[in-house]
Amino acid sequence: SAVISQKPSRDICQRGTxxxxxxxxxxQVTMMFWYRQQPGQSLTLIxxxxxxxxxxxxSGFVIDKFPISRPNLTFSTLTVSNMSPEDSSIYLxxxxxxxxxxxxGQGTRLTVV
Amino acid sequence: xxxxxxxSGPLSVPEGAIAxxxxxxxxxxxxxxxxxxxYSGKSPELIMSIYSNGDKEDGRFTAQLNKASQYxxxxxxxxxxxxxxxxxxxxxxxxxxxxFGPGTRLSVLP
Numbered sequence: 001s002a003v004i005s006q007k008p009s010r011d012i013c014q015r016g017t018x019x020x021x022x023x024x025x026x027x028q029v030t031m032m033f034w035y036r037q038q039p040g041q042s043l044t045l046i047x048x049x050x051x052x053x054x055x056x057x058x059s060g061f062v063i064d065k066f067p068i069s070r071p072n073l074t075f076s077t078l079t080v081s082n083m084s085p086e087d088s089s090i091y092l093x094x095x096x097x098x099x100x101x102x103x104x105g106q107g108t109r110l111t112v113v
Numbered sequence: 114x115x116x117x118x119x120x121s122g123p124l125s126v127p128e129g130a131i132a133x134x135x136x137x138x139x140x141x142x143x144x145x146x147x148x149x150x151x152y153s154g155k156s157p158e159l160i161m162s163i164y165s166n167g168d169k170e171d172g173r174f175t176a177q178l179n180k181a182s183q184y185x186x187x188x189x190x191x192x193x194x195x196x197x198x199x200x201x202x203x204x205x206x207x208x209x210x211x212x213f214g215p216g217t218r219l220s221v222l223p
Contacts, residue, residue, distance in 0.1 A: 033210070042201070042215040043157075092156055101147060102203065102211045104156040 002027055002095050006105030013083055013112050020079045021108045023093035028073035033094040033102075034066070043092070049076045083112045115140040117204050117214035125220045132189040134217050136202030139183070145205040146178055148187045151216065152198045161187060192221040 003026040013019050023032060034046040047055040047068055055068040069077045080087055093105040116139040126132045134148075145164055149157035163169045163176040163185070175188040185204075189196055202214040 043213045045210070048210065090154075096205070096211055101159045101162060102205075103159070107156040109154070 001101070002029070002097060002103040004093060004095060004103055004105040006093050006108060008108055009106055010109040011111070013110065015084050015112055017083055018079055018081045019083065019110060020077050021091055021093070023076045023078075023105050025074045025095055029095045029097070030073070031096065032070065032076045033096065034068065034076075034078045035092040035094060037090045037092060037107075039089075046078070046091075080110065083110075085112045088112045115143075115204070115206075115209075115212050117202055117212050119200075119202050119214040119217045121215055122218040123220050124217055125222055126192050127222050128192060128194060130192050130221075132192045132196065132219055132221070134187040134189075134200050134202075134219065136185040136187075136214055137183055138185070138202075138204045138212075140204065140206055140212075141180075141183065143183075143204045143206050145207075146176070146185045147203040147205070147211075148174075148176060148185075149201040149203060149213075150196075150198045151201060157201055189219075192219075194221045194223050197221045 005024045032049045035043045045058050046061045047057045049055045049068045049070040051070045051073050067079045088111050091108045096102045118137050148161040150160050151157040161176040163178045169176045173190045177186045197220050199216040199218045201216045203211050205211045
């Protein structure tokens, strides 16, 4: 298994500001994943973060809005930029251990006011 | 586009009953299948994985896989109010990302 520490666990932010979410894994992993989960909805993949290369973004998500860093094999950050109330959501980082399973951080509950 | 489908629910069962959750997937090449439980406001946690056709039991949970029908199910026996949560089905094909279903909300009534 993998232990993932994600912070902050929650935050309330003013519109127009940015928030950076950190994700630390207890083992080296090739890819890390960032998801958004809006209230009552399922997981939506934002992007896949690879160490040493630019993140791969899913349709509807762009680097200017959600810049991602992946400086090493155990750490990644997701920034939510120029926030609006529509960005209020839970953001989750995840790692996948081959075919074994996907594991998630505790999530960051973001409220934009 | 690979898809995983689940009934959104809510599925309501009385305490002590069997809850049956279903999932279908579109990619015949899928090899690994998972059930996650997500309590409100929490992140998903893995409860079962299954890789071959048939049944796999773990305590009160039984996962069933039928690759020919592209169907996965989760049975929860002796359902408890603490089982009330959203259950996510996930599918993985070797070398590719996990694909998650929309989740089924289960409510176990005391």
